[in-house]
Amino acid sequence: MKIFDQSISPEELAGYRKDMLARQLAYAAEHSPFYAELLSGVIPGRAELTDLPFTSAGDVTARGAEMVCVPGSEVQRIVTQRTSGSSGSPKRIYFSAADLQATVDFFAVGMGYMCSAGDRVLVLMSGNTPDGLGSLVERGLCKLGAEPLIYGNVTDYGDAVRVCREFLPHTVIGAPATVRRLALCAPELRPANVLLSSDYVSDAAVGTIRRLWECGVFTHYGLTETCYGCAVECPSHTGMHIRNDEFIIEIIDPELLIPLPAWQPGEIVITTLRREAFPLVRYRTGDMGVMIGGSCGCGSSLPRLGRVFGRIDELKRDLNVYKLDETLLRFDAILDYSASLHGSELSVLIETEDRGVSGKAKAGLEKLFSDVQISVSETQTGAGAGKRKIDRLV
Ligand SMILES: [Zn+2]
Numbered sequence: 111m112k113i114f115d116q117s118i119s120p121e122e123l124a125g126y127r128k129d130m131l132a133r134q135l136a137y138a139a140e141h142s143p144f145y146a147e148l149l150s151g152v153i154p155g156r157a158e159l160t161d162l163p164f165t166s167a168g169d170v171t172a173r174g175a176e177m178v179c180v181p182g183s184e185v186q187r188i189v190t191q192r193t194s195g196s197s198g199s200p201k202r203i204y205f206s207a208a209d210l211q212a213t214v215d216f217f218a219v220g221m222g223y224m225c226s227a228g229d230r231v232l233v234l235m236s237g238n239t240p241d242g243l244g245s246l247v248e249r250g251l252c253k254l255g256a257e258p259l260i261y262g263n264v265t266d267y268g269d270a271v272r273v274c275r276e277f278l279p280h281t282v283i284g285a286p287a288t289v290r291r292l293a294l295c296a297p298e299l300r301p302a303n304v305l306l307s308s309d310y311v312s313d314a315a316v317g318t319i320r321r322l323w324e325c326g327v328f329t330h331y332g333l334t335e336t337c338y339g340c341a342v343e344c345p346s347h348t349g350m351h352i353r354n355d356e357f358i359i360e361i362i363d364p365e366l367l368i369p370l371p372a373w374q375p376g377e378i379v380i381t382t383l384r385r386e387a388f389p390l391v392r393y394r395t396g397d398m399g400v401m402i403g404g405s406c407g408c409g410s411s412l413p414r415l416g417r418v419f420g421r422i423d424e425l426k427r428d429l430n431v432y433k434l435d436e437t438l439l440r441f442d443a444i445l446d447y448s449a450s451l452h453g454s455e456l457s458v459l460i461e462t463e464d465r466g467v468s469g470k471a472k473a474g475l476e477k478l479f480s481d482v483q484i485s486v487s488e489t490q491t492g493a494g495a496g497k498r499k500i501d502r503l504v
Pocket residue numbers: 344345346351406407408409410
């Protein structure tokens with residue numbers, strides 16, 4: 111059953127979810143020691159979603175191998191992520207061939223919102239790993255009939271611009287900071303659409319891309335635990351349509367752990383419905399988001415994910431990387447930046463060719479963070495680290 115295409119009603123979706131949840135719970139309890147323990151006493155088919163216990167990244171780090179539901183020979187790909195916790199244990203997520211194919215199928219449908227057969231699509235994500243993100247995007251685009259070029263992560267923008275000018279993409283896919291910078295380097299390119307994927311898509315980056323390229327800007331939310339794809343914006347640009355055949359998304363109060371209604375921001379919690387290798391039950395993502403109620407302009411009345419506000423741990427801090435993004439990336443002269451915080455001293459290094467911009471950037475930051483000593487310096491090469499973060503030096 112494929113129900114990402116919104117062709118079913120909310121009532122049918124509820125029935126589908128009930129059946130699939132019961133199956134996923136029975137399957138997970140039967141095939142994994144972790145879930146056998148977690149779900150002992152739970153009767154699949156009778157338990158409501160909200161009766162089930164939560165899981166978290168801590169469970170994956172500590173007991174991930176026990177969460178796997180298929181034999182090693184059926185694990186097609188393992189993604190290892192380093193964690194910032196003091197334990198230093200990596201987080202490993204496992205996928206079967208069917209799990210990877212389900213993501214390809216989602217990408218083929220979801221990217222149909224912004225491009226179609228015959229369109230050239232530039233993908234600024236790594237494609238070197240077999241079954242990695244770039245490779246799955248490529249397979250999804252090929253299934254759609256589009257013509258993908260997997261460029262990979264950008265380190266040399268001169269080269270990326272040259273490739274872009276030859277390829278003339280209809281759609282560009284990448285992280286917000288990368289696509290924004292490409293737009294600044296080559297404002298004449300003007301693809302029809304861009305797709306931005308990140309745990310936080312800044313208004314500043316979206317505004318710049320839209321202004322320079324006058325294109326449609328679509329956002330996508332996904333994480334490794336969901337095999338990348340999770341929810342994507344439709345052409346109505348009022349929220350992201352969820353991969354309903356695969357996931358149930360809840361928003362909960364991260365302190366009280368109670369579900370929140372539409373329009374109330376909280377932690378994004380994910381339950382898988384058809385995962386083979388690594389099912390998730392009420393998995394707390396650590397990301398802050400909000401569900402949108404009502405019908406979408408495209409006609410769908412299924413639940414949609416609205417804005418994703420970023421990592422909860424980062425949002426708890428007054429001085430967070432999202433505020434820096436919104437402040438600094440509004441200046442077209444700032445190509446990228448890096449930041450470090452030492453006690454109450456914030457040092458920002460901006461990559462720019464405009465020697466006047468650091469004063470304006472400093473003034474903008476001082477308005478936001480009055481109790482922090484701020485220094486801004488300039489470089490002409492290599493300030494950015496790709497992934498947005500503040501190095502916190504204690
Ligand atoms: Zn829609």
